[in-house]
Amino acid sequence: MNKKKLIIVLGGGESGVGAALLAKKNGLNVFVSDSGSILKKYKRVLLDNGIYFEEKGHTESVIYKKASLIIKSPGISRKKKLINKINLFKIPMISELEFGKKYLKDSYIISITGSNGKTTTSSIVYKILKEEGLHVGLAGNIGSSFSRKAIKKKDIYVLEVSSFQLDDSSNFRSNIAVLLNITRDHLDRYNNDIENYISSKFKIATHQRKEDIFIYNYDSHLIRKGLKNHIILSKCFPFSIRKKLNVGAYIMDDIIFFREKGKKEKMIMNIKKIPLKGDHNLYNIIASILISCLLYVKKYTIQRSVLEFKTLEHRMEKVLNINGVQFINDSKATNVNSVFYALKSVKSPIIWIAGGKDKGNDYRELVPMVKKKVKSIIFLGKKNEKFIFFFQKIINIILKTESIQEAVRMAYILSNYGDNILLSPACSSLDLFQDYKERGLKFKQEVIKLFYEKNRYI
Structure with missing residues (x-):
């Protein structure tokens, strides 16, 4: 076991290649292994950076005998025989998110998950914080992987996080965790059991500490149900487009309001002026506004960023x-x-x-x-x-x-x-x-x- 020296990355997609690049930058001996074909654009990155890789199959003897750490890409099911064997050999295995976070101890992490709206909400939050002049990066399940973006350190990261990424994370912690909604999705991966899927999504909050913030959609009955079944230590801030709340963000008379505990509500903006239409976009926007208010972003910056935001490619x-x-x-x-x-x-x-x-x-x-x-x-x-x-x-x-x-x-x-x-x-x-x-x-x-x-x- 003392001969183990390799960091082995399973999966040669964006997540795996990002992790390999971060490992290489930090002087680690890294090897990428993919059961399928690696896309040309990722092969070129690996070759240009002198990172060894294999495709169309795993050399299991190398994995079991030489790996000191496994970084698993989220697309690989935990039910695969290879993963079961790795667990049997008790080789440490972490997610790409956890690996990226390891090298960003001083960065502030905002993680956003949900069955829908992750990309739009992450993009709006990123735009607002960037307009505010903050040193912010956008990564995760949107564009570049977290580990790849972690190479050039930012003060704040806005991460779009999937349930698959959360499944692989045993201690990934966010300063602000956001749960937009929970609907029936990916149940083929969760034994067609919605409770398993709810638990997966709630991992974004259950790893938080008392000083952290958990933002959630009050209008989702599945989220309210999940709150009863999971221990949340962080400070909770709900948002709603249907109900006036004592704390959080809500809509009343077409105005989005923000309220902290024991403080007077603050009027943020009129929803009739917002170019993105539909309830689904209202949820994305009000969640983004709540995050920004809790980070004390100027109201003018929030308003301007939301009004200028355009529909994302492939989304209506x-x-x-x-x-x-x-x-x-x-x-x-x-x-x-x-x-x-x-x-x-x-x-x-x-x-x-x-x-x-x-x-x-x-x-x-x-x-x-x-x-x-x-x-x-x-x-x-x-x-x-x-x-x-x-x-x-x-x-x-x-x-x-x-x-x-x-x-x-x-x-x-x-x-x-x-x-x-x-x-x-x-x-x-x-x-x-x-x-x-x-x-x-x-x-x-x-x-x-x-x-x-x-x-x-x-």
Whole structure:
């Protein structure tokens, strides 16, 4: 056992490569191992930095005999035989988040999780703090990994954190932890048990200390349920768009208010001026405002940043209007709750492009909106039988395809002037695409091709 000397990173994606770069910078002997193929862009980074790696399989003898520490990428299931063997050999294993935090003892960490809204909220908070002139970095499940961003130290980090990342973290602690919502998502990873998923999300708060802050959505009954079943030591601040609160942030008469315990409420801004529409965006914005108020950011900075914030790519992104038919890219909607808000926010008739890799979804929540707004569904994916079976008695026109090009053209043929063609999958993209970004980009490319075909003689 004394011969162990390697830091072994399992997974050669953004998380794993970020951890490898941080290890290399700190003089550690690091080796990256991936069971699949490593993307060219990550291979180039590893080669340029002199980091050894393997792909398309793990050399288990090296892992068991030489590893002093394992850094596991969040996409690797803890149920894999390899992980069970590592535990059997009692080799220390940590998350990429924990590894990054190890080298940032003086940085202030704001971690944001939830089934939906993580990316938008993280982006808004980052924009506000940057506008305030703070030395802030944005990382985690958005863009660059935490470990990669930790190489160039910042005073504050805003992290988008997934339940998979939290599962791998036994002691990752945030100064401010934010739980936006909990809906049925990724249940295939949690034995189809919502209680397991709730416990995973609450790890963002259960590792905190008394001096830390936990911000949560008061309107979520699953979060309120979780609060009763988990010990939280940190100071709790709820937010709501439905109820006036004694502490936290809330909306009353179209005004967002902030209130600390024993203090007078402060008026922050009028929601009617905010360009991002829909309840889902209100939750993201009010959570961002609450974080900023607790960090004593100037009200003017908060207002200006929120008013200037634009919709993120792949999130209700208007692509093109072709002869009166609006194409909308909502590829990031990988669960039912996201789709619910997408459907709710679109007023005119919808041709809905959905489907992909099911994550244990319960589609009942969508029925009222689908009945009210959707005129036809195109299922894009390899195995959508469950999805199709659920909606075949509700929608008369249902088509299926494994081609994004076909999906776009089918939708356009079915459309009339004034319709919306909405890509809002409710499922993971992994059956046909690398990720939701690739799915969204290819959707936009096909829409642009269709635009030029239909307007070539204009």
